[in-house]
Amino acid sequence: MYRITLTVLAFGIGIALVMALTYAGQKSSGPIEDAVTTIGTKVTEIEHEVVVSTQEKSRADYLSWFQPYRIGTYRISHPDTILWGAYDNTQSDSYEPIVALEDTLHMKFAVVQIYSAWGSKPDERFPFNQAKAIYDLGSIPMITWEPWLNDFDNEKFPTKGDITNRNWGGMKAIAAGEYDAYIDEWAGRVKTFGANIYLRLGHEMNDPYRYPWGPQNNKPEEYIAAWKHVHDRFIAAGAKNVQWIWSPHPAYRQFNEYYPGDAYVDWIGIPTLNYGTVAPWSQWWSFNDIFGVYYDSLAVFKKPVMLSEIGCLRVGGSREKWFADALANLPVRYPLVKAILFYHSNNDNTTMDKTLDWTLLRDKPTIQAIRTAVSRWKLPPMHQPAVKTP
Numbered sequence: 185m186y187r188i189t190l191t192v193l194a195f196g197i198g199i200a201l202v203m204a205l206t207y208a209g210q211k212s213s214g215p216i217e218d219a220v221t222t223i224g225t226k227v228t229e230i231e232h233e234v235v236v237s238t239q240e241k242s243r244a245d246y247l248s249w250f251q252p253y254r255i256g257t258y259r260i261s262h263p264d265t266i267l268w269g270a271y272d273n274t275q276s277d278s279y280e281p282i283v284a285l286e287d288t289l290h291m292k293f294a295v296v297q298i299y300s301a302w303g304s305k306p307d308e309r310f311p312f313n314q315a316k317a318i319y320d321l322g323s324i325p326m327i328t329w330e331p332w333l334n335d336f337d338n339e340k341f342p343t344k345g346d347i348t349n350r351n352w353g354g355m356k357a358i359a360a361g362e363y364d365a366y367i368d369e370w371a372g373r374v375k376t377f378g379a380n381i382y383l384r385l386g387h388e389m390n391d392p393y394r395y396p397w398g399p400q401n402n403k404p405e406e407y408i409a410a411w412k413h414v415h416d417r418f419i420a421a422g423a424k425n426v427q428w429i430w431s432p433h434p435a436y437r438q439f440n441e442y443y444p445g446d447a448y449v450d451w452i453g454i455p456t457l458n459y460g461t462v463a464p465w466s467q468w469w470s471f472n473d474i475f476g477v478y479y480d481s482l483a484v485f486k487k488p489v490m491l492s493e494i495g496c497l498r499v500g501g502s503r504e505k506w507f508a509d510a511l512a513n514l515p516v517r518y519p520l521v522k523a524i525l526f527y528h529s530n531n532d533n534t535t536m537d538k539t540l541d542w543t544l545l546r547d548k549p550t551i552q553a554i555r556t557a558v559s560r561w562k563l564p565p566m567h568q569p570a571v572k573t574p
């Protein structure tokens with residue numbers, strides 16, 4: 185009866201939300217938009233109270249060992265174990281895909297990654313509901329925050345640069361304060377969220393081909409200035425519950441040129457994706473080729489390292505062997521690696537016209553290879569007993 189009452193209440197609030205959106209229309213902003221957002225948050229809270237009070241409660245209980253990381257200030261940046269995590273492109277509506285991947289791999293994810301772009305659209309504000317859903321499940325949200333600048337409203341965010349291509353010189357504009365209103369809004373909402381989050385800002389900034397905040401549009405010192413400016417705005421707003429993840433592309437090096445400084449970086453996040461032979465520009469790279477050969481250059485910063493996107497396509501080699509080699513004795517070979525996040529997307533079109541599938545669920549040999557490699561790690565107790573299968 186309790187769950188039915190909550191469901192009916194959520195349904196009623198949902199109707200109110202739809203009516204408010206209809207009334208506000210596309211021009212909704214300010215108090216109306218804030219009211220709609222508040223209603224949406226309440227719906228999410230009720231929905232997740234239903235979920236957490238039933239089957240998902242066991243997951244939060246299972247991750248109870250992780251609570252000091254979620255609320256503390258030391259362990260979150262000095263973990264005494266390896267934290268597992270994942271991104272799943274189908275998780276926005278439900279976190280069942282994340283749970284399914286956990287159950288298949290026989291582990292629980294302390295970190296769940298989501299992506300958010302910069303801009304004036306409602307879905308480019310701080311994803312409070314998603315972050316809270318992740319937190320309610322017992323994990324910490326990690327947000328990859330992508331400074332695409334062309335989505336900003338020209339009237340609300342005037343620029344001294346090219347209005348038709350805000351991304352040109354965009355890091356300089358950020359450092360100059362042109363987007364402070366947006367940054368401050370994010371910082372305020374992060375502070376309100378209260379719990380620890382990971383924030384991966386402007387990743388792969390040294391790649392001249394991929395993202396507009398890269399060297400094709402900006403100088404390294406401009407990127408650093410923008411990073412420091414955003415960081416300082418968060419601190420000034422009281423949003424101190426952020427772990428800042430600096431995430432260069434290892435193959436393009438220039439680590440020192442793009443490093444914002446020890447006081448501005450908490451973690452180093454490294455993408456480790458093997459595209460295989462899917463495209464003329466790619467080939468079958470081993471984990472050592474992608475990450476291992478760069479480890480010593482990254483270790484000089486003396487920061488914990490996160491494999492922020494680990495994945496391998498099937499085209500061009502043995503995926504199960506790739507993961508087996510990658511994870512074999514990893515804690516000994518790379519002792520600074522303290523977090524590993526699977527990139528679990530079945531609809532990746534960020535680098536090619538065709539869609540790439542990185543998912544693992546149906547690949548039993550690869551799943552078994554991952555399980556076997558991790559089971560052989562000789563580590564102190566990781567607070568994460570093996571998941572019992574029926």
